[in-house]
Amino acid sequence: MPSVQRPRAVMVIGLLLGTFTSFVRTQEVDRVAMYSVLMAGRVAGQQTSVHHDAGAYTFAFEYADRGRGPSITERVEVGTGNLPLRIEITGVDYLKNRVAERFSVDGDRASWTSDTESGSGRPGGFYPSINGAPGELALLARALLTADSGRLPLLPEGDARIERIAERTFSGRGGPRAATLYAIEGLGLSPSLVWLDGSRTLFAVGSSWILTIRQGYEDAAPELLAAQDEYQSARLQRLAAMLPQRPGSGLVIRNATVLDVERGALQPGMAILITGAHIAAVGPDKTLKAPREAVVLDVGGKTVMPGLVDMHTHIGDEDGLLHMAAGVTTVRDLASDSDEFERRRRRFNEGTLIGPRVVPTGFMDGPGPYAGPTKVLVATPDEARAAVRKYAGLGYIQIKVYSSIQPELVPAIVEEAHARGMRVGGHIPEGMTAEQAVAAGFDEIQHANFLFLNFWAGSIGDTRTPVRFTAVAERAATLDLESAEVARFVDLLKARGVVVDPTVNVFENLFLARKGMIDPSYASIASRLPPQVRRGLLAGGLPVPEGRDSLHRESFENVLRMVKRLHDAGVTIVPGTDAMAGFAYHRELELYERAGIPAADVIRLATIQAARVARMEKEIGTIAPGKLADLIVLDGNPAERVSDVRRVRVVIKGGVVHEAASLYKATGIQPVP
Numbered sequence: 001m002p003s004v005q006r007p008r009a010v011m012v013i014g015l016l017l018g019t020f021t022s023f024v025r026t027q028e029v030d031r032v033a034m035y036s037v038l039m040a041g042r043v044a045g046q047q048t049s050v051h052h053d054a055g056a057y058t059f060a061f062e063y064a065d066r067g068r069g070p071s072i073t074e075r076v077e078v079g080t081g082n083l084p085l086r087i088e089i090t091g092v093d094y095l096k097n098r099v100a101e102r103f104s105v106d107g108d109r110a111s112w113t114s115d116t117e118s119g120s121g122r123p124g125g126f127y128p129s130i131n132g133a134p135g136e137l138a139l140l141a142r143a144l145l146t147a148d149s150g151r152l153p154l155l156p157e158g159d160a161r162i163e164r165i166a167e168r169t170f171s172g173r174g175g176p177r178a179a180t181l182y183a184i185e186g187l188g189l190s191p192s193l194v195w196l197d198g199s200r201t202l203f204a205v206g207s208s209w210i211l212t213i214r215q216g217y218e219d220a221a222p223e224l225l226a227a228q229d230e231y232q233s234a235r236l237q238r239l240a241a242m243l244p245q246r247p248g249s250g251l252v253i254r255n256a257t258v259l260d261v262e263r264g265a266l267q268p269g270m271a272i273l274i275t276g277a278h279i280a281a282v283g284p285d286k287t288l289k290a291p292r293e294a295v296v297l298d299v300g301g302k303t304v305m306p307g308l309v310d311m312h313t314h315i316g317d318e319d320g321l322l323h324m325a326a327g328v329t330t331v332r333d334l335a336s337d338s339d340e341f342e343r344r345r346r347r348f349n350e351g352t353l354i355g356p357r358v359v360p361t362g363f364m365d366g367p368g369p370y371a372g373p374t375k376v377l378v379a380t381p382d383e384a385r386a387a388v389r390k391y392a393g394l395g396y397i398q399i400k401v402y403s404s405i406q407p408e409l410v411p412a413i414v415e416e417a418h419a420r421g422m423r424v425g426g427h428i429p430e431g432m433t434a435e436q437a438v439a440a441g442f443d444e445i446q447h448a449n450f451l452f453l454n455f456w457a458g459s460i461g462d463t464r465t466p467v468r469f470t471a472v473a474e475r476a477a478t479l480d481l482e483s484a485e486v487a488r489f490v491d492l493l494k495a496r497g498v499v500v501d502p503t504v505n506v507f508e509n510l511f512l513a514r515k516g517m518i519d520p521s522y523a524s525i526a527s528r529l530p531p532q533v534r535r536g537l538l539a540g541g542l543p544v545p546e547g548r549d550s551l552h553r554e555s556f557e558n559v560l561r562m563v564k565r566l567h568d569a570g571v572t573i574v575p576g577t578d579a580m581a582g583f584a585y586h587r588e589l590e591l592y593e594r595a596g597i598p599a600a601d602v603i604r605l606a607t608i609q610a611a612r613v614a615r616m617e618k619e620i621g622t623i624a625p626g627k628l629a630d631l632i633v634l635d636g637n638p639a640e641r642v643s644d645v646r647r648v649r650v651v652i653k654g655g656v657v658h659e660a661a662s663l664y665k666a667t668g669i670q671p672v673p
Helices: 008-016 016-024 136-144 218-242 319-325 339-350 380-395 407-419 432-437 449-453 467-478 484-494 504-512 532-536 550-571 583-595 599-615 642-646 660-666
Strands: 029-039 044-050 054-063 071-078 084-090 096-105 107-112 116-119 151-155 159-170 177-185 192-197 203-206 212-213 251-260 267-274 277-283 295-298 304-305 308-313 329-333 357-360 363-364 398-401 423-426 445-446 499-501 633-635 650-655 656-659
Touching: 029 054, 029 218, 044 136, 044 329, 054 136, 071 096, 136 151, 136 159, 136 177, 136 192, 136 203, 136 277, 159 218, 177 203, 177 218, 177 550, 192 218, 212 218, 218 319, 218 380, 251 633, 267 304, 295 550, 308 319, 308 599, 319 660, 339 357, 363 380, 380 407, 398 407, 398 504, 407 423, 432 445, 432 449, 432 484, 449 467, 449 550, 467 504, 467 550, 484 550, 504 550, 504 583, 550 599, 583 599, 583 642, 599 642, 656 660
Parallel strands: 251 295, 251 304, 308 329, 329 357, 363 398, 398 423, 423 445, 445 499
Antiparallel strands: 029 044, 029 212, 044 054, 054 071, 071 084, 084 096, 096 107, 107 116, 151 159, 159 177, 177 192, 192 203, 203 212, 251 267, 267 277, 304 633, 633 650, 650 656
């Protein structure tokens, strides 16, 4: 990894922290520590951590992510047992909403308030703030290490425990530094990992996506992340050995109601014979014969259908459990480091990691202040062609371009990709419209917002920034979907065979989520989530200017109408999420039905239609002899009520059987009632 430079974004951060630095100089300071925030290996921000005398800490934390990113100052006072007595956080969150969060202990009463929640309770627990800096996690780790049992109650509810994982010594400009890796359970759907140095001060926290690490030790990030991966892999490998059932002598599913997704029809009284990873036979239960030694799974008349296909993910190791529990047995990954991705896909395929089949996409962007989180940055036609050739050599079937790609590079990317039988899609680069991208050879468009931005070229600002969201929230309601210009655009998409991956659940969150209210995309399952995860659903979406609430809501309704308009015109739609694994996919399908697409059509899009776009229709998407045994067993009939996809009971991938309830339990989620 090359030495870390200070990009322009970080220089700006330094100016923004000037007031904070002046504050520090006026205090008695025990220690000041500086941290870099890395995104995909590049410096995107920093944290300044100050430990004052008498158990007081101040953190200034900020990073820039394509025009988004938090900027907060957090002050913490701790008392007995390293438990917080006072917390005060001010600034803005990732979407630039105002942050004002406070916690205090007064006698026998603890109280907290923020823009999203308020409450009180008995002291004696640790309050994990909603908007806290990475340094706060180190304080929680220190408090847990101080506790006799390594366990503490959390406020408002829940509890946390800590486990020591590994020790490493890292090299850096400050000389060798020993650090210990700890895993904290109780904050999320998987353990939170944090590195502390010898004085139990934060050394690093995060992942390959975003990592906060002590300045001077940025080059140690790969070694540090490898140690985290070793722990996570071992943990998930244990689950992969314990949870699935592997019928070695064949499997026969009896008393099944098979859903024919192409016709939207149920076939009761059916049986399915699975040999190895494939379906060997499908027929009436009374006549289908199976080997005597085959394992019998009597599903009691429940519906059996093909596994679901999520066509827009950024999958991590931990996401596999959630996808599989939700019945998503295949995903398309649209932006991952190729080395990390290939390792993950191999584990999924081997069964040493529970997860879906993964269809790879090669991701690239152009260099600059708004570059996406990728190492593949191209600025010339030769660089773009070389990147396409590299991905083709890895067996990838598609290229995803991002917003900072120079428009003049798109024809070269398309030509090189098409010559190798690859598809091209993604974001519409800044300076282009969707219509121009299609004319240049785009096979697919990700995200419905770019369909609307097509009609406002030159009037909204730089679409590499959050304006690509805010402009649609403000204007989508006013676009007449029956106008001649929209009709011409839709006809173009149909004529060129362009696929649209609208990710409407993302816009439900951005346009409709309000601070202090459960995100509507997850309202139906929030009660099943661990308490600290549930708190995160109160964060809200885009800032809503005064008097614009109803406008944002109507804009979202027009996004749904656009999806219905495309479907009615015969434009191919594939469901994708770009959000929380599993649950967001269920919501995506529900929103298509709400838009007016018949339930049977929605299920077709989620199975065989997606399989065709992924070029896997010979392997998945329907239940037929010779295809992979990727099936789900559920209550109800999603071809009549799409929400029945939430009622998954059993998931089969390649003939390996998983109980959905066990997969959810492994992540701390309550199973489907």
